[in-house]
Amino acid sequence: MKILVIGAGGREHALAWRIKQSPLVTQIFCAPGNAGIGQDVTNVALESHVDIVAFAKKEKIDLVVVGPEGPLVDGLADRLSENGIVVFGPSAKAAQLEGSKGFTKDICRKYNIPTAAYERFYEAGSALAYIKKQGAPIVVKADGLAAGKGVIVAMTEEEALAAIDTIFGGKFGAAGASVVIEEYMEGEEVSFFAFTDGKDAIEFGSAQDHKRVGDGDTGPNTGGMGTYTPAPIMTDAMRAKVMETIIRPTVSAMAAEGMPYKGVLFAGLMMTKSGPKLIEYNARFGDPETQSLMMRLESDLVPALLACAKGGLDKIDIRFKPEAVLCVVMAAKGYPETYEKGTVIRKLDEAATLPHVKIFHAGTAHKDGNIIAIGGRVLGVTAEGTTITEAQKNAYRAVDSIDWPQGFCRRDIGRRAVKK
Numbered sequence: 001m002k003i004l005v006i007g008a009g010g011r012e013h014a015l016a017w018r019i020k021q022s023p024l025v026t027q028i029f030c031a032p033g034n035a036g037i038g039q040d041v042t043n044v045a046l047e048s049h050v051d052i053v054a055f056a057k058k059e060k061i062d063l064v065v066v067g068p069e070g071p072l073v074d075g076l077a078d079r080l081s082e083n084g085i086v087v088f089g090p091s092a093k094a095a096q097l098e099g100s101k102g103f104t105k106d107i108c109r110k111y112n113i114p115t116a117a118y119e120r121f122y123e124a125g126s127a128l129a130y131i132k133k134q135g136a137p138i139v140v141k142a143d144g145l146a147a148g149k150g151v152i153v154a155m156t157e158e159e160a161l162a163a164i165d166t167i168f169g170g171k172f173g174a175a176g177a178s179v180v181i182e183e184y185m186e187g188e189e190v191s192f193f194a195f196t197d198g199k200d201a202i203e204f205g206s207a208q209d210h211k212r213v214g215d216g217d218t219g220p221n222t223g224g225m226g227t228y229t230p231a232p233i234m235t236d237a238m239r240a241k242v243m244e245t246i247i248r249p250t251v252s253a254m255a256a257e258g259m260p261y262k263g264v265l266f267a268g269l270m271m272t273k274s275g276p277k278l279i280e281y282n283a284r285f286g287d288p289e290t291q292s293l294m295m296r297l298e299s300d301l302v303p304a305l306l307a308c309a310k311g312g313l314d315k316i317d318i319r320f321k322p323e324a325v326l327c328v329v330m331a332a333k334g335y336p337e338t339y340e341k342g343t344v345i346r347k348l349d350e351a352a353t354l355p356h357v358k359i360f361h362a363g364t365a366h367k368d369g370n371i372i373a374i375g376g377r378v379l380g381v382t383a384e385g386t387t388i389t390e391a392q393k394n395a396y397r398a399v400d401s402i403d404w405p406q407g408f409c410r411r412d413i414g415r416r417a418v419k420k
């Protein structure tokens with residue numbers, strides 16, 4: 001089989017690396033990929049959806065795996081399907097589960113899926129009045145995709161009111177044409193993944209991310225600074241409850257609405273005192289959750305991806321190793337705000353030879369014989385161990401052996417799990 005992975009991040013590196021281990025696969029391409037992905041599979045520069053379809057036809061690609069949400073929301077899976085190409089990833093309509101927070105909240109309300117109480121607003125006046133009535137803490141969300149910056153968890157009424165002005169002021173463009181204002185939930189957060197073919201759903205594992213940039217969960221939100229799997233809070237009973245009350249009802253709802261969801265459903269969950277509740281859906285794998293999950297996965301990923309696209313998920317067996325895996329993200333100093341590009345990263349090869357370690361690349365490129373950083377999140381240093389503590393030790397040993405003065409990472413990834 002020939003597989004094409006779409007994307008350029010650490011998530012896509014982890015997917016391509018794992019797919020490469022499948023005995024079913026003969027050749028793997030990644031478009032556009034990055035320096036690290038190019039060490040494992042073949043990178044190809046494809047600019048548009050038209051280019052991707054043409055390449056998949058010419059190369060007789062058996063499966064396209066779409067990593068990021070952008071191309072899904074823009075209809076890449078639809079274009080591929082229309083051209084008879086098998087694709088892992090939802091249609092544009094189904095990807096609204098990530099593309100529109102209001103859409104997802106309305107699905108939850110209609111089908112009784114546990115989530116924070118909410119209202120939708122299309123202009124500032126009524127939104128401001130609602131906030132004044134509800135008081136703080138309260139959460140304000142731009143409806144559309146806003147690169148992870150469209151959610152304001154307001155601890156004061158002033159912050160919430162300011163968020164309304166920012167969003168309706170046009171900061172997020174079309175993504176801010178409407179807002180969701182919702183109840184503030186308290187609890188531990190979990191990233192929960194399920195595979196679905198539009199009818200059946202099976203669990204694919206869970207992980208815990210560290211969203212804030214600084215140690216001790218301080219500073220601004222990021223795309224994710226580190227993960228570990230398994231999440232100790234996800235007992236067997238809890239996992240069954242999430243499948244029962246959140247995932248399966250969503251899959252049935254999407255089918256009933258005439259937009260069956262196929263692919264991976266990534267549920268961001270809040271484990272509240274009154275049970276697990278949905279914070280939001282993503283229509284893709286998590287980044288950096290995938291780096292940890294792919295290293296821990298024991299069974300072949302490819303049949304599961306194919307089954308999501310073609311059906312037959314009921315016959316798929318997903319198995320993870322008993323070991324724990326932890327991923328530390330190394331980012332360019334200044335991230336998630338402005339940062340320098342083009343700085344040289346050294347000693348990556350030495351770090352990669354350490355036991356139980358795999359270094360996934362995100363924003364990297366080749367220049368003059370060196371690997372340079374070209375993005376905010378740059379490396380996902382991922383390690384396994386018999387316990388989270390051991391995985392943590394292995395990961396930080398590799399981090400400390402990388403020579404990149406312009407990079408940084410959180411030093412406390414996994415701390416909460418270790419304490420438990």
Ligand code: AMP
Pocket residue numbers: 116139148151153182183184185186189211268279280
């Ligand atoms: P999202 O982009 O929807 O994942 O939101 C980003 C982050 O905001 C989440 O990971 C949570 O930490 C936080 N958040 C979102 N919605 C809520 C909520 N209703 N209550 C508390 N925190 C929230």
Ligand code: GLY
Pocket residue numbers: 209223224282285286287288289
């Ligand atoms: N790590 C969170 C996400 O992928 O959205």
